[in-house]
Amino acid sequence: MDYHNLLNKQIKKLLPEKYLQDEQMLAFLSAVNNSFNSFEKSINLADHAFNVSEKEYQHVTADLQQQNEIKQTSITKLKTAIESLDPEAVLQISDTSNDDDLIRIINFLQDRIANAKELETELIQSKDIAEKAALAKSQFLSVMSHEIRTPMNAVIGFTHLLLHQNPRPEQMKFLNLLKFSAENLLVLINDILDFNKIEAGKVEFESVDFSIKDLISNIRMALLQKAQEKNILIKLMLDQDLPNAVIGDPVRIGQILTNLISNAVKFTNEGKVTITASLAKRDSETSTIDFEVSDTGIGIPPEKLEYIFESFSQASSDTTRKYGGSGLGLTITKRLLQLMQSDIEVDSRVGKGSTFTFSLTFKNSDKHIDPHVANDEFGKLASLKGTKILIAEDNQINVIVAKQFMNEWEVECDIAENGKIALMLAETNNYDMILMDLQMPEMDGYQTTMAIRELDGDKYQKLPIIALTASAMLDIKDKAYTVGMNDYISKPFNPHDLHKKIAQYSRAKETV
Template structure:
């Protein structure tokens, strides 16, 4: 058997040797082909000895085969890459990976850097790695081009930029970098960043390392203090730069010296603080001056108002009217200057509270109607019925804007008319835009002066002040207030033909539940109103002011005690339970702020609940805020408006005595609940016709109330349309605007099938109240029996 198998085994061995020889020849041919294409071919064993190296490789590194046999593979790799290459090969061997590609630098005999990109495979024997074969390409030119492109950008950049390699050695830097860091005479290329800047903090070193790991770090402003104490501010960014293979090749550092900007910002901040202090000083000066002027003015206005109310003789009445008019005019001028100062200082904030625009317009019309009658000009008001009854906004500032515009129009109009137009412009679910315009047929404004009229202390013509008076602040204040509303005023005018000022304001819509408030607020203030018995402490050092205030307070059935300063007031509050304290702010010994703080500091709950209202001739916002901060409940400026003072006292005491209901109805008459002018013209003193007309009218209103309730309760649209159609012409004839408005709103309700019953019930109650009020007003007016 063995003899027979021996020739067969020999044949197998010979065949294997032939196959090995064929493979070697094939490998040799492949190597020849690879070498002819200019590829580098080499092989080394696991002890890092070279096994083979082709001529391309030997020529590239400058060693002979004999020289190369004396070298280890590690000795030709750039030092900073040795650990990285070792880990790479270690991983390939452990995983027995084939055809892995890698790029790295080697150093030739002349100490020059050469970059190669190689594919490698493992030589295995019995599944054991014996050696590593590599086929590579010289990519030095490509690498240099890649880096040089970025390097060229860095060197030519107008900003301070530096390019570093993975070892944080300089590759390139811009001229600005050299300038900013005083490196002009230093050769920094290939030198370590830490060698150039040896005092870098650890935090900055950590940032550089994070950049090498791929992070992008930046800071808009950072303070750097040098050893000599010099402070520099820089803005910087650090980001990695990438090779063509999307590997991190190092970092780019970009910095900007912002020291000059920071100095300018600091100078601007200081200048701003100085400007604010100057503005505050001016405001404080105006506040003090207004206090000094208002104190005697308070006496003049208050005393003239008291004397006018005491039925003076006809010649005395004329003199008192002139006195009060002059004092009121002086007060307007003072308020204009203070308002302008507050707007300029940015210390006016708009309030948001429910108010009736219609009531506001009506009040303005009534307050200015006398002026138009005196000048024999018409005062027209056009009010869009689609404008909601209630709005949310600042009615005080809106009233100030409209009053100023209309007063100006009246002042500069000698014949013709002044017209206020209020119209719905745009409506949304929760907001509404309203258009306002004030038009007159007055002297007009030259087109060349239109752009100047809104400037402070500016008038349309040089002789305006001489002819018409005024501060020249009115339009400037209006412009400033409208800017707070995010609006602007527009003007159209022609010299000799009149002017038109117009603007649009956006308001929030108000909940329907405020309708009752509207009707209550329509009642005019009656100086004959009284309080139930009340004890009040007036803290005031000016005897004239004491006299004037006490006159009004006594008329309202209020018992008044006096204190000349805060110290006396504190003792009196301890000894007697007052319903309210009126506290002047500026007094000797102890001022109003100190007195209020002392009262609030007393150890009893009643002193915390005691209403304290500031009463001061100063009207600055800072003074009001300080008063509230000290614990005061409210603020009334001097000279006080009796109506405002009465309301504030009632707000905190709720002791207002009941008022006759018929008197309220008559007050509604004054707010145009019914147009009695048309009714008077119709009846022409025919009492019989008046009674018949009113009886018919009352029956119609009572029937309408019943039918209206039934139609809305059943949501009977057909009946609703019939009854409202039948009454609307009469409603319009007598200008019962509130009823017309309610009917108009209800028309929108009935179209909505999903309308809530609560809303319909509110409308029913509103109509019942209005109809009842109309009847009461007419009966009171003409003394008709109920």
């Protein structure tokens, strides 16, 4: 029998030959041999196992090292990303965690995100509150405007009517004072509404042909009476090289100049107000004009100069009490100029006077405007004789005012006291146009206009509908156009403006 090498060596060395014939000894040797073989097999298996485990250990160790490097790279990238968003956060992470403590960094980020979400929620709530406050302000202005403008329409309208009825000299004086006071009140109201429009970004600028010289001359004429009452001279210094006509918004530019010139007259007790306009630069496309309004008035203290363009601000509380005003004129002036890519500068000395300067660039116009043609409110107007108009208005005082003007202009008119009646009359009559109040019972002006536009017949699509509104809501114009109105006019209206609007949209022809 073949025995294990180690067992063979021991048998040959220690066991006599005679015992190798004994059955019991042979059985014992066989068992020992099996044990040796089994032990050797186990050793071989163990050696193999140890070899395999070492390879796996090396593989696992390498894998763990790679994972650790990836983790460190991820932490570094995470910190870099955090630093780009919030440098302060990285400092806090460095102070409170180790570079390999990814869990603590994530927990820190969770806290930061939670704080950011809380701050975001607070900002959203603050934004909602601000928007509601802005809406409430706009609605308040609209309501107050409507409530003030409606009776103002009657006051100004009746004053104009009485002034055209040959009043006695003493009555003429009182009526002019009444007209002046009413128009001053309207200026204050309009200042507030214009400021609200500017703040809301709702100001639109026209591009029409007009004469700078005529515009300034007309403003001077409008303010001349007030200046003469104070024995103040209003002097014009107009550059002869000024273009005959430019393209721009004469209403807004007139508003700017009127604010500055009326302020100059208001704050000047003696001396003069000088209005200067000079051509600074001209090319084939545009003309840049420098404007200057100077006075010999009370002046502005140096420490107050930076505040005079702020909202509701004047040089002092005494100024408001003594001279009046809303404190918005210069604010509106500056904001309008900024919207036209310009600005305003002021130089002032107490007791010597103030000088306001600004520049505007206009597109050149090829239209020729005759400077000798007067822009007189009471001059020749288009004849409205034979024009037939429907007036949709529920306020009886406004109806009386409107009917009086229509009679003067020889306009035939019907009255509808609510939207339903207006719709019925529009369907059964042939009108040249409709003057549509926006706030009426039964159906408002918007609903009535939409209903008229839906009537069968091409004439209802072409029928001019002009909104009459005392509202200050900033989207009135857009809303009126959206429902199908052609234009709008604000109450209280200047009779001359209403006449021009009717002439523009009706079939009337200008008198020859």
